[in-house]
Amino acid sequence: MAPQISLEKGKIRILLLEGVHQSALELLQAQGYANVEYLKTSLPEDQLIEKIADAHFIGIRSRTQLTRKVLENAPKLIGIGCFCIGTNQVDLEAATEFGISVFNAPYSNTRSVAELVIAETILLLRGIPEKNAISHRGGWLKSASGSYEARGKTLGIVGYGAIGSQVSVLAESLGMRVIFYDVITKLPLGNATQIRALEDLLAQADVVSLHVPELESTRDMMGREQIARMKKGAILLNASRGTVVDIEALADALNSGHLAGTAIDVFPVEPRGNQEEFVSPLRGIDKAILTPHIGGSTVEAQENIGMEVAEKLAKYSDNGTTTSSVNFPEVALPTHEGCHRLLHIHRNVPGVLSAINAVFSENNINISAQYLQTNNKIGYVVIDVDADYSDVALEKLKNIDGTLRCRVLF
Numbered sequence: 128m129a130p131q132i133s134l135e136k137g138k139i140r141i142l143l144l145e146g147v148h149q150s151a152l153e154l155l156q157a158q159g160y161a162n163v164e165y166l167k168t169s170l171p172e173d174q175l176i177e178k179i180a181d182a183h184f185i186g187i188r189s190r191t192q193l194t195r196k197v198l199e200n201a202p203k204l205i206g207i208g209c210f211c212i213g214t215n216q217v218d219l220e221a222a223t224e225f226g227i228s229v230f231n232a233p234y235s236n237t238r239s240v241a242e243l244v245i246a247e248t249i250l251l252l253r254g255i256p257e258k259n260a261i262s263h264r265g266g267w268l269k270s271a272s273g274s275y276e277a278r279g280k281t282l283g284i285v286g287y288g289a290i291g292s293q294v295s296v297l298a299e300s301l302g303m304r305v306i307f308y309d310v311i312t313k314l315p316l317g318n319a320t321q322i323r324a325l326e327d328l329l330a331q332a333d334v335v336s337l338h339v340p341e342l343e344s345t346r347d348m349m350g351r352e353q354i355a356r357m358k359k360g361a362i363l364l365n366a367s368r369g370t371v372v373d374i375e376a377l378a379d380a381l382n383s384g385h386l387a388g389t390a391i392d393v394f395p396v397e398p399r400g401n402q403e404e405f406v407s408p409l410r411g412i413d414k415a416i417l418t419p420h421i422g423g424s425t426v427e428a429q430e431n432i433g434m435e436v437a438e439k440l441a442k443y444s445d446n447g448t449t450t451s452s453v454n455f456p457e458v459a460l461p462t463h464e465g466c467h468r469l470l471h472i473h474r475n476v477p478g479v480l481s482a483i484n485a486v487f488s489e490n491n492i493n494i495s496a497q498y499l500q501t502n503n504k505i506g507y508v509v510i511d512v513d514a515d516y517s518d519v520a521l522e523k524l525k526n527i528d529g530t531l532r533c534r535v536l537f
């Protein structure tokens with residue numbers, strides 16, 4: 128089991144990677160967390176393992192891979208902050224097993240992605256990427272051929288969540304007809320229509336935009352067969368995750384003229400930082416807009432994300448609050464003056480709570496407040512006690528069957 132951690136704020140080590148916005152640093156420092164290391168890039172696995180060994184909290188974006196192996200080498204780690212929406216870069220099962228709570232910012236950059244998608248839709252319908260590239264080479268392609276208004280065209284949105292639904296509203300304001308496909312039934316916004324089969328959406332849409340999460344079920348969801356089902360001359364946009372599109376098949380469809388254009392922001396393999404080369408079969412194709420995973424990279428979004436996730440980490444560190452954790456049961460806790468607070472994280476199996484309470488009663492420790500929340504995997508109990516807890520009691524709590532982590536917060 129991980130060692131007990133009971134630390135003053137100044138000693139809590141926080142590692143922030145991938146140039147998360149300064150607002151995160153400022154918020155943490157303002158709340159008394161002075162021990163923050165800030166790096167602009169992600170780290171390769173060996174360096175990450177070295178750095179994470181001493182960290183109590185880590186902040187990352189979409190690039191840093193927190194695999195089981197990395198987390199096994201992070202004995203002090205209490206919490207992970209994903210300063211983005213996606214949490215697919217974290218082995219959530221391992222994090223849960225090790226009693227590490229994971230937080231993200233589920234909404235802060237959604238508008239930024241939606242705006243980019245709309246801008247790219249207009250540019251691609253007009254053939255601008257190709258005309259722009261030709262002009263840069265000294266050519267002049269003044270022609271209306273293959274150039275269309277967005278008004279009246281059909282936009283097919285795949286994944287009608289936070290981003291997809293905003294794209295829907297913006298597209299309708301341009302006069303587009305919106306259809307969408309989602310695995311769950313969603314309330315259509317405006318005049319949008321839910322389509323029950325992906326193939327039907329692909330057969331109708333002039334523009335297809337992907338907004339699904341990275342899951343096994345979405346891997347290569349737009350494969351060779353699905354791309355072939357798109358209308359001739361249609362446009363494909365992907366600002367979700369690079370695993371969702373078969374990129375070779377897409378390059379073939381653009382080169383053969385089956386598709387008129389594409390905008391891709393996320394790739395199966397992305398450079399670790401701005402110094403590394405970007406390699407893709409789409410390079411050199413004029414009608415492809417290629418952006419370096421910046422859908423959510425606006426000043427507004429990054430500043431808001433910085434504050435949102437830093438605040439979640441600080442709250443968890445300060446008093447155990449797990450509101451909007453992606454893998455822990457959610458507990459919002461009041462501060463309780465004059466008490467000691469213990470956190471017990473365990474597998475959600477019968478009998479753990481009574482075993483915990485037995486330890487307190489056997490050791491004559493009065494419980495002044497107790498908060499329990501469970502999800503299908505784990506139980507999270509926060510116990511406030513009046514008197515000093517004894518090391519013996521703490522040791523007994525750690526040894527209860529099913530315990531993943533137990534520590535004193537204050």
Ligand SMILES: NC(=O)c1ccc[n+]([C@@H]2O[C@H](COP(=O)([O-])OP(=O)(O)OC[C@H]3O[C@@H](n4cnc5c(N)ncnc54)[C@H](O)[C@@H]3O)[C@@H](O)[C@H]2O)c1
Nearest residue numbers: 212213286287288289290309310338339340366367422423
């Ligand atoms: N490019 C960027 O910089 C950037 C920025 C933010 C988010 N993202 C990515 O965008 C994606 C969507 O984000 P969001 O906030 O809208 O997520 P969300 O969870 O709000 O919405 C996702 C939707 O996809 C649906 N879905 C899941 N599996 C599906 C399937 N197999 N077929 C059809 N629909 C399916 C869900 O039911 C849900 O409605 C995520 O992958 C996220 O990581 C990228």
Ligand SMILES: O=C(O)[C@H](O)COP(=O)(O)O
Nearest residue numbers: 188189190211212213423
């Ligand atoms: O998951 C997300 O929010 C996006 O992919 C953005 O990730 P980023 O913070 O690495 O740009």
